[in-house]
Amino acid sequence: MNNYKKKLAHGLSWVLHPFVLPLYMIVVLLTLTVFAHYSTGVKCYLLWVVVLYAIVIPALSLGVLRSLGRISSYRVDERRERLLPLLIGAICYVLCAITIARIPSAAFLRKFMLAAACCEVMCLVVSGYWKISLHLTGMGAVVALLVVMNILGVGNMMIPLMVAILLAGALASARLYLGCHNAAQVLAGFCGGFVVTVLAVLFL
Structure with missing residues (x-):
């Protein structure tokens, strides 16, 4: 039974890994909100941009860092080993926001990526002194985005x-x-991700 619980916990950690959360969110945005009216070509472009900058490049970067001995595990459990991956992640999200900015009507999507970059920076700063949960930071950001979308009327996000x-x-x-x-x-991860995301979406 304990082995089953451990496998379930590991599975949940991978399914809700910070790398893949932006992909889930962009799918929700492109199917359940006003952005669902985009053409198929635009949707595919946005999906590819998010996959490239949020998953492919960060994952390849972890591979390079692992081969160079800069991180001891792909899980990056050691607090001090997180600094460089978090910096790379923040840069990737900023580049993603710049790329999405080519579509003027996708301003909210750009804010979404900037919020993700801010969360990475927050975790980077905190990780210099303390180990914060990156997984729950990501989930806090997701919940914050859904709350903001409900308030702004971007879409009915109550069920998500x-x-x-x-x-x-x-x-x-x-x-x-x-x-x-x-x-x-x-708790710090979830609350930090929530607050940073709300501030970033409202003021950036």
Whole structure:
């Protein structure tokens, strides 16, 4: 039973990995909001841009860092080993925002990527002194975006919001069960991601 719980916790950690959360969000945005009216070509372009900058380049960067001995594991569990990957992630999100800015009507999507970059920077700063949960930072950002979209009328996000909150709770439990973080690190990650994302979307 314990082995099953451990596998479930690991599976949830990978399915809700910070790398893939932007992909889930862009799919939601392009199907359930006003952005669903974009042409298929524009949707494919935006999907490719997000996959490239949020998943492909960061994943390749981890591979390079691992081969150079700069990180000991692809999970990057060591606090000090996170600094360079987080910096690369922040740069990738900024580049993604710049690329998306080529579509003037996609201003909210650009803000989404800038918010992700700000979350990376926040985690980078905190990781210099303390181990914060990157997974829950990502989930906090997702919940914040869905709340803001509901308020701004970008789309009816109540069902996705409820699902995101439930998944955030499940992910927090998984990270605690695996011993990757304590309760304070999980809570700080979620709250930090939420607050930074709201501020970034509203003011950037």
